[in-house]
Amino acid sequence: MDPNTPRTFDNVYYKNLQQGKGLFTSDQVLFSDRRSRNTVNLFASSNAAFNQAFVAAVTKLGRVRVLTGNQGEIRRDCTRPN
Template sequence: MIINFHWGQLTGGPYYQVELGRLDGRVTSKANVKHNLPGPGYNLDQLNAVFAANGLTQTDMIALSGAHTIGVTHCDKFIRRIYRFKQPLAFNPPMNLTFLRQMRQICPLNYNPSTFAMLDPTTPFKFDNAYYQNLQKEMGLLASDQILFTDQRSRGLVNWFASNQTAFEEAFVAAMTKLGRVGVKNATEGEIRRVCTAVN
């Protein structure tokens, strides 16, 4: 069974058919979720490893990263990227100087934990390919975003998506469909939760 879905209906994203029938897991674990999500300081090899473990390719990973065209992240996820600390990041891709200064205004060293910044500073409420254009300008807020352009192995696809909105949307839909098929559970492994945030 499938339904038509408009990704980010209020933000102009693409329509596509979502496959139905997934069951919820019987275990809720913050640690398990964290283990399966890439970190904000991941390099390309680490990003690829996380996605490959779920049967997704580098192209899928780059396309799904484009979801950062909308949304926010809190200061703690990038504070070490915009200031020099005694224990610096293992790697820190370059950042546009004007953008760096803007981020320091939003997140000073004594930032409020609830403070956040837009992942896409140019069109934060529109689902488009500006995310990739920002990477070309060294305006990727997370190191794991900017590395997609900094690393030569992924730069070509970033440039392609930056120049072609349709190509990005098609790749995003294909990757989202594949992602929806990861870890599908059978009737003994899963359930239909009455409350999304808790097992029955």
């Protein structure tokens, strides 16, 4: 979602938001909304802080219990059950 460094995992996405260059309105709201602006500013100013937060989020996501067998399903269309 970053046209400046599309092949690099970095914090330029957040720097773009500070400059009003978010690709989607829903992205740009992260900077215009006072509730999330501090987070955008933190991630824009510190690639290390962004990477740390990303690792923490992925670690939490990895703890989500995956349903298998008869308890879960792989959906053909994610918006509705098969």
